Amino acid sequence: MPRQSASLERATPELIAGTALLIIDQEGPQALSFRTLAAKLDIAHTTVQRRCTDIAGLLDLCADHLASALPDIPPDTGWATATETRFSGFYQLLTEHPGLLTLRAGRPWLGPQLLRRLVEPQLADNLNAGMTPKEAITAYRRMYLLTLGSASFVDHRNPKAAQATTRAALAALDPDEFPALTGNLADILPTVTDHDVFYSALRQLIQAADPAPSAPGPQPKPSTT
Secondary structure, X not given: OHHHHHHHHHOOHHHHHHXXXXXXXXXXXXXXXXXXXXXXXXXXXXXXXXXXXXXXXHHHHHHHHHHOOOOOOOOOOOHHHHHHHHHHHHHHHHHOOHHHHHHHOOOOOOOHHHHHHHHHHHHHHHHHOOOOHHHHHHHHHHHHHHHHHHHHOOOOOOHHHHHHHHHHHHHOOOOOOOHHHHOOHHHHHHHHOOOXXXXXXXXXXXXXXXXXXXXXOOOOOXXXX
């Protein structure tokens, strides 16, 4: 019994999550299991289960572990800059761990750390900037979905492989049926792994949602007639 208690004390949530992410990143998402994780930690797999209950709980633990690394935003930061910094940081974390994204599939990212470091401060900033509650959650949701979608569908750690897969898929198409895709392969392939596709789209969403009034343009001169 004391041995089990010592194992549980040693197997902190942070250590479990960090080790699980190493397995996913280095050996692939298919390699993750309670037994594999327990062997890496040199503890019983039941000890891991006491921390996580099931694989879904383990993946939630990993996601929240990542969220703890989201950037801190100084309170005097402008709304647009703070928003871009938060979602850019979220995107960078996600693209560094594509295996975790694969395993989580459509599960929401709503752990305590993500709520504390992304969702709550962003919604608060949106409201403080003058948005209504509906506008605040809509703006957040659009940027959240853009970030997850941009990170989920390409392994950005291996751009050559991602482009090769796309090239093979497009090369198999009938040029007569898909002239736009097959005729513009050289322009399409780089965009598959181009991070600027995300960053430019994020800035467009931020600009569209920015509640700050735009500077007035030149006013027409009064008529003299």
